[in-house]
Amino acid sequence: MSFDSLRDKVTTLLAHPSTTAEQKMTAVCELLQTSMDHYDWVGFYFANHEAQTLHLKAYAGEETDHTVIPFGKGICGQVAVSNANFVVPDVKAQDNYIACSITVKAEIVVPLFKNGKNIGQIDIDSNTPDPFTSEDERFLEWVNEEVAKIL
Known part of the structure; x- marks a missing residue:
């Protein structure tokens, strides 16, 4: 599915009046995971800045044990500290990678900003x-901008 088609669907899901923000984010995760061949697991983590941890709030794909991630640990934890996108073409090449599944080959993490x-x-x-392109990054930045509006 094209990113343009997905933008329309994401916009519709996030505008649904009778669902909670968490339900909307789960629906977005499910849409992305089922619509993009190279998106095998999609999730939103949110920061607890006092505890310096990330907490999984919505996802689609296989269950994960990684529902709480300390800042600095793994790709997600590094993005919590760096505030920058992190594209990993080969997870085996990363020393600070937290393996969620032996089938995972690549990962992309894009920070979500509010105010x-x-x-x-x-x-x-x-x-x-190595499936992720700059187009994936721009699309996911847009998704996060739209999600921030409902939070």
Whole structure:
């Protein structure tokens, strides 16, 4: 599915009046995970800045034990500290990688900002080596901008 088609669907899901923000984010995760061949797991983590931890709030894909991640640990934890996108073409090449599944080959994490503060992130695992492009990054930045509006 094209990113333009997905934008329309994401906009519709986030505008649904009778669902909670968490339900909307779960619906977005499910849409992305089922619509993009290289998006095998999609989740939103949110920061607890006092505890310096990330907490999984919504996801689609296989269950994960990684529902709480300390800042600085793994790709997600590094993005919580750096406030920058992190694209990992080959997870085996990363020393500070937290393996969620042996099938995961690549990962992309894009921070989610609200009023200029990094409050969370979207995390996508792929079972395909090096699948993410700058187009994925721009699209996921847009998704996070739209999600921030409902929070």
